[in-house]
Amino acid sequence: MADYWAGRDILSTRDVPREAIEQIWHKAKKYDDAVTHKKSYDKHSGKVLASLFFEPSTRTQFSFQTAMQRLGGSIIAFSDADTTSVSKGETVYDTIRMVESCADVIVIRHSLEGAARLAADAASIPVINGGDGANQHPTQALLDTYTMFQKKGKLDGLTISMIGDLKNGRTIHSLCYALANFDCTIEMWSPPQLKLPQIILNDISEKVKVVELESLDLSNSDVVYATRIQKERFDDPEEAERYSYVIDAESVRKMKDDAIIMHPFPRVDEIATEVDSLPQAAYFAQEANGIPVRMAILDSVLG
Ligand code: NCD
Numbered sequence: 654m655a656d657y658w659a660g661r662d663i664l665s666t667r668d669v670p671r672e673a674i675e676q677i678w679h680k681a682k683k684y685d686d687a688v689t690h691k692k693s694y695d696k697h698s699g700k701v702l703a704s705l706f707f708e709p710s711t712r713t714q715f716s717f718q719t720a721m722q723r724l725g726g727s728i729i730a731f732s733d734a735d736t737t738s739v740s741k742g743e744t745v746y747d748t749i750r751m752v753e754s755c756a757d758v759i760v761i762r763h764s765l766e767g768a769a770r771l772a773a774d775a776a777s778i779p780v781i782n783g784g785d786g787a788n789q790h791p792t793q794a795l796l797d798t799y800t801m802f803q804k805k806g807k808l809d810g811l812t813i814s815m816i817g818d819l820k821n822g823r824t825i826h827s828l829c830y831a832l833a834n835f836d837c838t839i840e841m842w843s844p845p846q847l848k849l850p851q852i853i854l855n856d857i858s859e860k861v862k863v864v865e866l867e868s869l870d871l872s873n874s875d876v877v878y879a880t881r882i883q884k885e886r887f888d889d890p891e892e893a894e895r896y897s898y899v900i901d902a903e904s905v906r907k908m909k910d911d912a913i914i915m916h917p918f919p920r921v922d923e924i925a926t927e928v929d930s931l932p933q934a935a936y937f938a939q940e941a942n943g944i945p946v947r948m949a950i951l952d953s954v955l956g
Contacts, residue, residue, distance in 0.1 A: 658953035662773040663781045665789045666827045667856070671834035678799045680949035687723045687948055688941050694948075697726040697955055703756035704730035705748070705772075706783065707739070707763045712918060713783050713793070716943030717760050720951055723944065729755055749775040758954055761785075764885075779954045787821040787886050793917055794827035796946040800939040801876055804913050808832070812873050814840040814866070817880035817923060818896070819849040824917040825880055829853055833860040840874065842866040844896040847882070869898065872907055877914045877933075881921045901925040905933055915939050 657673035686692040702721040706714050718728050729752075731737050739748060745761075745768055752759060753776045761772050762783035769782035769789075784790040801808055813832060819825050819841055829849065832839060839861055841849055848854075848865075857863060871877050879900060884893040900914065905928055908914075913935040916924055920936075928934050 659956040666791045666830040681945040684945035684948040695725045697724045700726040701756040702728045703752045703759045705761045707734040720947035790823040793824045794831040796942045808835040811875040812838045813876040814874040816842045818882045819843040820847040821883035821886040822880040833857040838862045879916045879923045
């Protein structure tokens with residue numbers, strides 16, 4: 654297959670085929686040096702990434718910016734959306750129409766579901782969704798599946814347990830659609846109020862085996878994917894606190910020895926820090942993978 658991603662907007666993982674995901678993994682592998690040896694490549698000099706984060710971000714923003722710079726390109730960004738014309742009432746549409754004349758590719762994060770789609774409709778250059786409300790975070794799913802591939806060698810045959818806020822977690826939504834391409838089993842555990850949206854469950858159940866866990870029993874898991882309760886999506890933030898849970902060293906003892914634990918970060922208190930030094934903890938490697946995977950994404954999109 655020719656490069657699936659060339660010139661594309663990346664808004665969702667919903668219709669992304671397996672070969673396209675594998676293309677990113679194989680390209681990302683070649684860019685692992687960017688982390689292990691801080692290597693830069695002279696591939697896209699003169700190209701500009703516009704990094705528009707209207708919602709808080711640490712790793713998505715930094716890894717996109719690092720990825721562009723390691724490819725020889727440069728970035729334009731604001732450090733606080735309140736310093737842009739948005740604070741004067743400018744619409745996303747007008748901002749994007751301006752930014753497209755400055756850049757070759759845009760990454761946007763916004764609290765509104767559909768904001769990235771709106772930006773893509775407005776822009777004549779590729780738009781990458783860095784997270785739109787509780788909807789989607791497609792590049793996170795690419796780095797999450799890359800981490801599973803890197804640590805386990807394959808995704809087919811794995812049991813992957815997604816736990817936490819499955820309702821509001823956009824990384825969960827994107828990962829579900831990406832995993833539906835593989836012959837794996839998805840286990841789900843959440844407080845009853847925070848289950849995966851029915852529409853996503855229906856979509857993926859056609860392609861992959863989904864098991865809803867009654868209790869937080871992770872003894873069958875090859876990959877535990879923990880997420881935080883998305884407090885900012887609740888009308889009453891105190892409600893969010895009622896749903897907290899924790900994986901500690903004792904929980905890890907009940908898992909398979911070769912299970913891995915992932916988390917998109919930021920973690921609040923879902924994984925006790927005592928787990929960090931255990932061999933199952935894969936979340937720091939996972940976050941580092943944001944750089945080669947986003948290099949692969951930008952390299953492919955820029956063509
Ligand atoms: C996630 C996000 O922003 O959706 N973080 C990330 O991009 N790595 C997860 C979260 O905020 O819980």
